[in-house]
Amino acid sequence: xASPNMRSSQGDQEPFDLAAALRDAGLAALxxxxxxxxxxxxxxxxDMSNQLVLQHRWSWMAIAAAIxxxxxxxxxxxxxxxxxxxxxxxxxxxxxxxxxxxxxAPAGLAFLIVFPFVSLWLSGPGGSLKWINxxxxxxxxxxxxxxxxxxxxxxxxLLDLGYVAFYAVGAYSxxxxxTTFGLSFxxxxxxxxxxxxFWGIILGFPVLRLRGDYLAIVxxxxxxxxxxxxxxxxxxxxxxxxxxxxxxxxxxxxPFIDGEGGFANLFGLEFSPIxxxxxxxxxxxxxALLTNFVTLxxxxxxxxxxxxxxxxxxxxxxxxxxxxxxxxxxxxxxxAMFGGFAGSFFAVRxxxxxxxxxTFIESATxxxxxxLGGMGSQIGVALAAVIMIGGTELLRELEWTKQIFGNDFxxxxxxxxxxGVAMVIMMIWKPRGIxxxxxxxxxxxxxKAVSGSLVQEGHG
Amino acid sequence: xxxxxxxxxxRAPFDLAVALRDAGMSALxxxxxxxxxxxxxxxxDMSNQLVLQQRWPLMxxxxxALTALWSYVxxxxxxxxxxxxxxxxxxxxxxGMSIFLMNFVQVVQGPRNKxxxxxxxxxxxxxxxxxxxxxAWKQLIIFTVTALLLGAFWYIVQKTPLGxxxxxxxxxxxxxxxxxxxxxxxxxxxxxxxxxLAAIAGALYMVRYGVINFADGFxxxxxxxxxxxxxGIGSLPGAVVGGLLIGLIETMWSHYFSSDYKDxxxxxxxxxxxxxxxxxxxxxxxxxxx
Numbered sequence: 041x042a043s044p045n046m047r048s049s050q051g052d053q054e055p056f057d058l059a060a061a062l063r064d065a066g067l068a069a070l071x072x073x074x075x076x077x078x079x080x081x082x083x084x085x086x087d088m089s090n091q092l093v094l095q096h097r098w099s100w101m102a103i104a105a106a107i108x109x110x111x112x113x114x115x116x117x118x119x120x121x122x123x124x125x126x127x128x129x130x131x132x133x134x135x136x137x138x139x140x141x142x143x144x145a146p147a148g149l150a151f152l153i154v155f156p157f158v159s160l161w162l163s164g165p166g167g168s169l170k171w172i173n174x175x176x177x178x179x180x181x182x183x184x185x186x187x188x189x190x191x192x193x194x195x196x197x198l199l200d201l202g203y204v205a206f207y208a209v210g211a212y213s214x215x216x217x218x219t220t221f222g223l224s225f226x227x228x229x230x231x232x233x234x235x236x237x238f239w240g241i242i243l244g245f246p247v248l249r250l251r252g253d254y255l256a257i258v259x260x261x262x263x264x265x266x267x268x269x270x271x272x273x274x275x276x277x278x279x280x281x282x283x284x285x286x287x288x289x290x291x292x293x294x295p296f297i298d299g300e301g302g303f304a305n306l307f308g309l310e311f312s313p314i315x316x317x318x319x320x321x322x323x324x325x326x327x328a329l330l331t332n333f334v335t336l337x338x339x340x341x342x343x344x345x346x347x348x349x350x351x352x353x354x355x356x357x358x359x360x361x362x363x364x365x366x367x368x369x370x371x372x373x374x375x376a377m378f379g380g381f382a383g384s385f386f387a388v389r390x391x392x393x394x395x396x397x398x399t400f401i402e403s404a405t406x407x408x409x410x411x412l413g414g415m416g417s418q419i420g421v422a423l424a425a426v427i428m429i430g431g432t433e434l435l436r437e438l439e440w441t442k443q444i445f446g447n448d449f450x451x452x453x454x455x456x457x458x459x460g461v462a463m464v465i466m467m468i469w470k471p472r473g474i475x476x477x478x479x480x481x482x483x484x485x486x487x488k489a490v491s492g493s494l495v496q497e498g499h500g
Numbered sequence: 501x502x503x504x505x506x507x508x509x510x511r512a513p514f515d516l517a518v519a520l521r522d523a524g525m526s527a528l529x530x531x532x533x534x535x536x537x538x539x540x541x542x543x544x545d546m547s548n549q550l551v552l553q554q555r556w557p558l559m560x561x562x563x564x565a566l567t568a569l570w571s572y573v574x575x576x577x578x579x580x581x582x583x584x585x586x587x588x589x590x591x592x593x594x595x596g597m598s599i600f601l602m603n604f605v606q607v608v609q610g611p612r613n614k615x616x617x618x619x620x621x622x623x624x625x626x627x628x629x630x631x632x633x634x635x636a637w638k639q640l641i642i643f644t645v646t647a648l649l650l651g652a653f654w655y656i657v658q659k660t661p662l663g664x665x666x667x668x669x670x671x672x673x674x675x676x677x678x679x680x681x682x683x684x685x686x687x688x689x690x691x692x693x694x695x696x697l698a699a700i701a702g703a704l705y706m707v708r709y710g711v712i713n714f715a716d717g718f719x720x721x722x723x724x725x726x727x728x729x730x731x732g733i734g735s736l737p738g739a740v741v742g743g744l745l746i747g748l749i750e751t752m753w754s755h756y757f758s759s760d761y762k763d764x765x766x767x768x769x770x771x772x773x774x775x776x777x778x779x780x781x782x783x784x785x786x787x788x789x790x
Contacts, residue, residue, distance in 0.1 A: 074569055080608055100608075199588070246771045249778040256591075257729040258774055260722065261767035272760035400722075404595045411592045457603035463596025468581045471589040 065112040072108035076101040184328040186409040186421040188378030194416035196371035197351030202263025206376040208398035210383020215283040236380025237373040244372035282394025414473025564696040571695030605714040732783020
């Protein structure tokens with residue numbers, strides 16, 4: 041199983057065999073050509089009379105094979121380089137990593153607090169709108185969702201593939217309560233959280249005894265049920281068309297409008313739409329920090345200890361008299377509640393909700409953020425959200441590639457493709473997540489970071 | 501490699517319901533790939549009706565071979581490096597692979613629906629009493645092919661050395677490798693077989709609906725996973741029973757109530773069943789040793 045690593049761990053290096061490497065790369069290129077043949081070399085296209093016609097693109101196949109050939113050779117060269125013996129995986133983290141871990145959280149927080157004003161100062165009101173909205177707010181939403189799901193997956197060790205359902209419940213709660221009853225955002229926010237927590241408990245009951253794949257499919261099914269109901273129950277949710285005209289966010293009652301009584305007027309500023317965006321940024325930052333704060337506090341309380349004990353060993357948990365039913369239900373409920381908060385923020389930010397926003401891909405993205413970050417590591421989840429969501433937003437800015445590939449080239453359609461590949465590569469590179477250390481919740485004398493591979497992942 | 505565990509965490513069953521264990525997505529990503537291949541194969545033959553009839557098996561074999569190759573490479577690249585790693589890593593890798601495959605097909609084959617003329621037409625009439633029952637040939641063919649494949653697959657799993665290795669690897673990977681079973685090879689072959697089956701399923705899907713789209717693989721993939729789980733993971737008869745149940749529930753529900761909520765009906769039955777039978781209808785309950 042570990043045969044490729046055997047040689048390097050013994051320390052002696054064989055000389056690089058160029059002929060063998062070329063043969064290997066040639067074989068890989070041949071396989072790539074085979075893979076490319078039906079998909080790249082042939083393309084079925086509907087013609088005028090609605091008949092499918094074949095188009096040939098042999099050059100594409102050749103290019104794919106060439107890329108794989110060169111890539112395979114490069115990997116072989118890289119693997120053959122002389123290298124020192126690697127320390128064992130479970131060794132204590134280096135001093136550098138410890139320092140890094142100590143300072144990243146305060147530094148990150150300070151950066152986030154000044155971020156809107158720095159970007160306003162650097163790129164003006166027009167340019168900073170994109171930075172604050174597309175990057176700042178978008179990433180923070182996923183940080184918050186990741187932290188919420190982290191309670192269920194990272195702490196309690198229960199796999200949840202339908203987390204987006206709670207996000208949807210929160211969004212629709214705010215959308216419906218505000219458009220139907222005219223309730224304000226600040227009343228709807230806790231209501232949305234409570235409703236989502238309630239749905240979390242509803243999901244929690246049937247899955248109490250389930251584990252592994254069985255748990256995965258039921259949570260996935262739950263997410264799909266909520267979405268299908270939102271699509272088809274048009275009297276309630278207006279179906280595919282969604283709910284538009286949701287009241288926008290106000291500054292604790294002061295609307296962000298031009299003229300008398302508006303935010304700009306009240307504070308003697310010149311009206312600019314950026315005010316609302318900056319307020320939304322601080323709102324989601326506060327909500328995300330609340331999630332983090334509550335999680336960190338709960339980890340030190342009996343319920344948090346019970347979650348982690350459940351993740352480590354369910355049978356031992358039960359033998360020690362921990363009520364696993366309550367433990368699981370509270371994990372689902374609290375995780376769902378933060379999903380609900382994030383959902384109502386989403387609704388107030390967009391002013392429009394539709395079932396399109398709550399597909400399985402969203403659940404998968406949030407789960408990927410949690411797992412790639414290193415389950416149970418708060419900083420890791422935040423970093424993973426920055427990399428994954430910030431990365432996909434960066435991929436929107438590839439207009440310049442048109443100058444290389446011509447105007448027919450549409451970089452936007454490669455966005456999700458690259459997203460998928462990045463998920464696979466990051467998982468293979470760091471199966472335990474970006475942050476490979478965990479902070480123990482119980483310790484003797486001194487709080488030391490431990491390796492992530494010592495932490496169980498739960499059975500759920 | 502695996503963290504110390506009281507419950508045998510390194511067991512991580514590799515399941516006979518093939519790639520479905522890994523998120524249920526991987527196989528379907530592969531099946532999603534099979535569809536365009538099939539579409540263009542079939543279309544290639546469209547110039548001449550007669551040729552089409554003769555080439556139909558050829559097209560099936562080509563689709564199976566190409567899909568199997570894709571599946572083999574995906575297993576090597578995206579899953580094998582994660583074997584023995586912790587449980588959620590392959591899941592995320594599989595989801596990433598599924599997103600990649602769908603978007604790859606969209607980019608290189610175009611986002612629009614592709615339709616083909618009916619491959620098999622005509623009906624059989626079975627006279628019963630005063631009236632008669634009409635069954636389309638394509639329905640009969642789908643039924644027969646499925647039954648034949650089921651038999652063949654059952655034979656492979658139960659009677660051949662490969663099937664014995666597959667079952668051994670599913671039960672205990674470490675013990676299997678100690679007894680001289682090449683675990684990597686067994687898993688690769690399982691992926692190849694699974695992908696071939698997915699390719700045939702894709703072909704039958706084309707026969708039935710005549711239209712494909714890059715994203716068409718997703719819903720059948722989730723349904724296949726649902727069926728495998730409902731029947732009990734690792735149980736072949738369970739998968740058959742689960743698939744039949746899901747299909748019947750959806751059809752009956754659409755007929756008597758509304759087709760809008762057929763997914764809700766199927767998923768609700770799944771949830772209710774699992775409340776009372778946490779390891780599916782025919783699955784083995786997981787016994788935990790302390």
